[in-house]
Amino acid sequence: MTTAAAGSPAVRAEGIVKRYGPTVALDGVHLTVRPGESHALVGRNGAGKSTLVSVLTGMVRPDAGTVSFGGEPAPGRGDTAAWQHKVACVHQKPMTVPELTVAENLFLNRFTGGRTIRWRALRERARRLLAAYGVDADPAARIRELGVEQRQFVEIARALSFGARTVILDEPTARLDAAGIGRLFARLRALRAQGVAFLFISHHLQEVYELCDTVTVFRDARHVLTAPVAGLAEDELVAAMTGEEAGAVRRVRRPARTAGEPVLVTEGLALDGHFAPLDLTVRAGEVVGLAGPAAGGGTAIGETLAGLRTPDGGRISVRGRPVRTGSVPHALEAGIGYVPEDRHREGIVPGRSIAENVTLTVAGRLGPMGTVLPARTREFARRMIASLDIKATGPDQPVSALSGGNQQKVVIARALAREPSVLVAVRPANGVDVRSKEALLGVVREVADGGSGALIVSDEPDDLRICDRVLVVFHGRVTAAFGSGWGDHELVAAMEGMAAAAGGGRGAAVTGGTGGTEGREGTEGREGTGGREGTEGTEGDAP
């Protein structure tokens, strides 16, 4: 592949229109990526980003508009090989075969040299390819033995090995921890210096500021804005994404109110290998944050409170009454509502309706003697849809057809269905866009304002902004406590293990890195969940 002639853009898409039945997924959008540029594409769930990726990778043919690469028109539809030479895509979901070796994955369906596979030569080629992109992975290792980060690099190396000079990265950081993100960005900068152009899709605006030169915003299937990143304030960017005035998102926290009597008390609650004995009190009307990396014990504390894990010792009581530990039904009965970390894994039953999902925890209250009356179920779901403002056609709509933010609202509705005394939410705004995040956290705040308690477990300072106080959990111990009025930097430093002084050292990897990314250490739990588009949840379910 020769480098594109000077001046002609690496990718140019113009007037792209794509309709799916009555819905317009792309409405005359345009996008231009210059060689050696890293171009961010941002927008809320359903803005059309994923559809544009499909168009640019030749998976979907637009109803109107043209795509060109380096000044030449795009290959015909179905000519996969030609497309792969033009543009490479690293998808949000892993596209590697876990049981095959790195070498096989790199050259899947591209084994050269006669009829039989020459393994030694294949591994040698793989080694050279990996070395060329500075990926430290053994070609003979199976993909499943690699860490998340290495898998991602293998995917990027494979994508580039087709000779493409343009790479689309769809939420590449969702599966990585802070250090991994730093290394990924360093690698991407090196590639950019070689003239590779990037189209970078992310929900984390901080990453856009770190890595990208130019940002394009889509909203409601339309192109809204293309501007250099430098000189574009984050408020303006958010405003362009949401179509609303800046300032709505970063709301000023209210002063701490006088909290009521304790609703949730733990005494010496401990789980070996996860967290040390924990004494925690959540009062009525209070939102308490547990800050810390996902693997640092916070998630385990949430799961223990919900009854999903059995603690080794200690007691939980709700409104003064002891709760039997290690049993979800007892925790529910006691008044602990739970929002699990990963809605796809533990939150929703994708093929079933909103009504069924919302009423999973209250099935015993929808009719006499163990019966569940459909009319009552729907009525209950309608109330929940209205009170949480879930965007849906009705209670019978399958949850898989909802956008990520609305799916998360269904999970929260399920937790609130029993009117819990205390709501335990692990990363309640996981993988949703800016506006949905605000709405979801608003719901949690309202729960507390209504006289219940709430506990948010998260490693995102944004999630913890609504908290009245925040406890930092590091390696299973509470290491710091903040009242109202903490700053992102001190919180993140505490979450990183009081490594405030080490901030400079890390800054070498993550240039200009601030709270937005650094607080995401050890986020294995988010695999495949970060910021899904509305379509993803429906795969293999809806017609």
Added chain:
Amino acid sequence: MTDTARPPAAEAPAGRAAGRGLRPDPARWRDFSLVPVIFVLGVVGFVVSPAFLTRDNLVGVIQQSTELGLLVLAEALVLISGRMDLSLESTIGLAPVVALWLVMPAHGARFAGLELFPAWTAIPLCLAVGAAIGAANGFLIIGLRVNGFIATLGMLTMLRGLQLGLSEGRSIGNVPASFAYPGSADWLGVPAAVWLCPALFALGGAALGYLRHGRALYAIGGNPEAARAAGIRADRITWTVLTLGGMLAAFAGILYTGHYGAVSASQGSGWIFQVFAAAVIGGISLKGGRGTLFGALTGVLTLQLVINVMTLGGVPPLWTQFLNGLIIIVALVISRFTSGEKQD
């Protein structure tokens, strides 16, 4: 949001869509996707033979569907909760044999039993054996967490062998009258089984639709982790379903034994393929969490009608197996496209 800008499957925002009234929901048609097939089979049957559309023939078809139908009912419940049970086809033969072995006289008959219990206990014993087999499957799958497919495949072979050993490979005739009653009695002029089987389907359908534990099956099959996080005792319920499945298979064995007056050594052998075919054709997902009992029932009827029509049409017996397989595949393809859903 005036313009809906969503990927294809995502729905339009409520503000617009809710006001538009209800569109026909494809999910509702899924259950009826085989009804046209059954109708076509009826027309074909009518053309092929005047005997088809007689009361005796149709009642016969339904009666022959009952035993298979009960196995499909059991399998459907297990599949909806995300598991599978292959051993049902052995339970239908073994449960009656064990029950009869326990109650039949020790001397004087071709088959020597133990005579441990009075004859009237044969039916409860048979159901208990079925339940025990289901519970054993539950122990393997839920308790030990071994692979359910292979575990129940092993059970299938083992139980078949146990039946052969107990019955010495022979048919058991002269079953107690009380045991033969459900499969041989006539109620209101039609076989009792013709009342019992649809009644059990209706009961099962009502339980799935209106009982919290019934609804829980869909949640467990659809996403077990989510069901657990929502406080559903997934393991306990799955175990119960497997036990219930074994009982239903045992009851099918009672009907079959009564119907033919004897327990044959190969009773139920090879049925499990028909059971799965009927369930999947009827819209039950092998991955769990999806399907209805009505759909499963239409699947059973379709398969039985095909056999009936072939018999009436004078298809040479050596060709019936070929045609039976062909029809299963054709019905599968038809149901996939009438319901508009992938069946993977």
